[in-house]
Amino acid sequence: MYKWIPLIIAVGLALVLYTAIGKDPTKLETARLNDPVPDFQLNELKNETRILTQEDLKGQVFLLNVWATWCPSCRAEHGYLVDLAKKGIPIIGLNYKDERKAAMAWLDSLGDPYSFNIYDPQGKLGFDLGVYGAPETYLIDKKGFVRYRHVGVVDDRAWQQSLEPLFTKLAK
Amino acid sequence: MKNVLMFKICALLLTLIIHPPVFASIDVYEFDSEQKRQDFVSLTKELRCPKCQNQDIADSNAPIAADMRKEVHRLLGEGKDKESIVDYMIERFGEFVTYKPKKSSETYVLWYGPWVLILIGILIIYSLIKMNKKNKVEQTVSSEQLNQLLNKYDDEKK
Numbered sequence: 209m210y211k212w213i214p215l216i217i218a219v220g221l222a223l224v225l226y227t228a229i230g231k232d233p234t235k236l237e238t239a240r241l242n243d244p245v246p247d248f249q250l251n252e253l254k255n256e257t258r259i260l261t262q263e264d265l266k267g268q269v270f271l272l273n274v275w276a277t278w279c280p281s282c283r284a285e286h287g288y289l290v291d292l293a294k295k296g297i298p299i300i301g302l303n304y305k306d307e308r309k310a311a312m313a314w315l316d317s318l319g320d321p322y323s324f325n326i327y328d329p330q331g332k333l334g335f336d337l338g339v340y341g342a343p344e345t346y347l348i349d350k351k352g353f354v355r356y357r358h359v360g361v362v363d364d365r366a367w368q369q370s371l372e373p374l375f376t377k378l379a380k
Numbered sequence: 381m382k383n384v385l386m387f388k389i390c391a392l393l394l395t396l397i398i399h400p401p402v403f404a405s406i407d408v409y410e411f412d413s414e415q416k417r418q419d420f421v422s423l424t425k426e427l428r429c430p431k432c433q434n435q436d437i438a439d440s441n442a443p444i445a446a447d448m449r450k451e452v453h454r455l456l457g458e459g460k461d462k463e464s465i466v467d468y469m470i471e472r473f474g475e476f477v478t479y480k481p482k483k484s485s486e487t488y489v490l491w492y493g494p495w496v497l498i499l500i501g502i503l504i505i506y507s508l509i510k511m512n513k514k515n516k517v518e519q520t521v522s523s524e525q526l527n528q529l530l531n532k533y534d535d536e537k538k
Contacts, residue, residue, distance in 0.1 A: 210507070210511070213504065233433060234433065236430055236473065236474055236476050237474040237475070237476065238474070239470065239471060239472055239473055239474035240472070305443070331447060335447055335451065335472065336472060337472070338430075338472040338473045338474070339444075340430035340431045340444045340473065341431050341444065
């Protein structure tokens with residue numbers, strides 16, 4: 209009987225450790241999942257006088273892309289976002305802790321995939337959403353609820369494997 | 381020549397010994413009470429930076445940690461207590477941000493796992509000691525039996 213104890217412990221440990229294999233520890237749970245986008249009141253990036261609130265986020269399924277000109281990975285994914293917008297996917301930008309001038313110059317030179325941009329220089333809405341690093345891309349449903357969060361660059365793989373299936377499902 | 385070198389070495393060692401402690405976060409906060417200052421210190425040690433895995437927000441240079449320190453300061457200024465500030469952070473960043481996770485069905489293993497392991501360890505040690513004793517008892521019995529056998533053998537020989 210007792211000679212089996214080390215084996216039982218080893219197998220138990222192996223099972224526990226196995227569940228963690230392949231998990232990326234830098235990917236955190238999305239605390240806001242299935243919650244509405246938090247209250248906010250911020251200007252539009254290109255049109256300073258336009259005040260945006262969460263009411264402007266209701267009525268359609270869309271991607272909420274958190275970006276900034278200081279973020280190198282945002283530049284990497286920007287071309288892909290422009291392609292997605294051309295395919296007719298609505299993308300709203302959250303310009304996060306950035307400068308208005310630099311952000312507008314970026315959109316002029318690299319193309320503008322966004323229906324509009326929420327200008328959040330203090331990172332207030334970003335903080336309330338739980339953004340811990342740009343780029344992050346949220347999938348928001350018609351009622352303005354967060355349904356998915358992708359941390360990191362949106363590319364072919366991220367779009368086809370996780371974002372697109374959910375997008376099509378929600379858009380039905 | 382030698383003296384100059386010794387002097388330089390001593391000077392170097394001295395600067396290493398008396399240099400002021402270096403803190404990662406250099407922002408300065410003011411508090412209207414000593415209690416709030418203490419709450420700030422303990423909260424920033426209890427909250428974990430979401431970007432940098434295993435650093436508290438007091439220790440981290442990441443922009444998100446700086447934002448979190450700023451929010452902790454702002455909320456303390458509004459008169460929020462420690463518990464509601466931790467809840468505020470969990471609402472945004474998830475259970476990950478606290479080094480003291482709440483007791484829930486998901487975290488029971490974290491809270492009680494070590495005690496279960498200690499209990500199992502005690503049981504194993506206990507049963508090992510018991511087994512050892514049993515073996516010793518058997519040994520004494522068998523040596524008595526051995527003596528009897530020897531005596532018997534001696535008797536038969538006489």
